[in-house]
Amino acid sequence: MGARGERADALRNREAVLAAADGLFADSESPRNVSMDEIASAAGVGKGTLFRGFGDRGGLIRALMEVRSGPLRGAVLEGPAPLGPATPPRERVPALLLALLRFKLDNRHLALALESDGGNSPYQADHYTWWHRTLADALAAVPTVPDADFAAHALLAAVRADLVEHLAGREEMSGEVLEERLRAFTAKILA
Amino acid sequence: MGARGERADALRNREAVLAAADGLFADSESPRNVSMDEIASAAGVGKGTLFRGFGDRGGLIRALMEVRSGPLRGAVLEGPAPLGPATPPRERVPALLLALLRFKLDNRHLALALESDGGNSPYQADHYTWWHRTLADALAAVPTVPDADFAAHALLAAVRADLVEHLAGREEMSGEVLEERLRAFTAKILA
């Protein structure tokens, strides 16, 4: 990724920072109390390096998310059923949502960091708009759904990181149960 | 409200702070860039007063929300149909959601401040748990809805402040259109 004339140490540091950030987010209770200083020193890197490489805190989190969500994105873009583009929409819509839910369960800290990033809303992030497009397109192919666009927003809202965290964390709801509830809810919309 | 042995100046200051905060939030692009210092000086009050009265930033925002949402809460708790408790559930559920949507449209800044408060998630706020209880109870009375609890979370997620802000603000979606979309989505769940 972007070995485009990048110096060797720059590349090494980039990896180190991403790894350090990932680890710190995973260990911390809330992404809020992982400071950029901590990330820098955990990566064995100066703060300047960190900010030069990623612009700002949001940029770092976004970069990390891009790396981690790459495989899922790939599976949706060009994988086999039930995620890939050849899947019949009635089957693909729930598959997409469940995959996203599972991803957020597996990467709670990161998803939380991305969405409650601080100032700017998640709705302007590429990550969101891509999922919205994908889901809305799939929904549009199901004739019983009137407003694919809004329905996509609403369904994605049902798997927002902080809600998932609330249900799976504070409440003691297991992943399986949560998946089942989401499946039932989605089925209603597709009915 | 709490004139419980409160000194006259304390009460006056409380009002002044709430008014100032409301105004500043309303005028600002994002609640993030309204600082506590600004609120204090706009209210003609020292910072200490502000923090003694409300505990912390979150407390101030919650207090403000409580005042502003009082009437709606009242209408839901003991008002006439379609919001009051005597309303048939199939009619009450969409009424609750539409009322909440309208409230968030009318109080964008405040709702946004409450939900993207900073560190702590909106899901632990009394405000949320109250709405969830109310909506879940209404949904539980509709036999075609399997998971009243989860459905309530998901439907409330569809009217989250930042999503509403995104649709009504960035995208140029009018309140009426948004209400209609939400109505159709809710109808699907109740079908």
Next chain:
DNA sequence: TTGCGAAACGGACTGCCGGTCCGTATGTTT
């Protein structure tokens, strides 16, 4: 291998913000 320019490094520094502290002022009560 060496030399040199470009690129990256790192940590001291800045500005800002939420929250605290305590000497001072004001309301209240008798």
Next chain:
DNA sequence: AAACATACGGACCGGCAGTCCGTTTCGCAA
């Protein structure tokens, strides 16, 4: 009016995101 309780306010603190620039390292070319 005096004395006590209560509230006031702004200087102060710790911590954070983001910047700046003198220093180091890399990689290429001779």
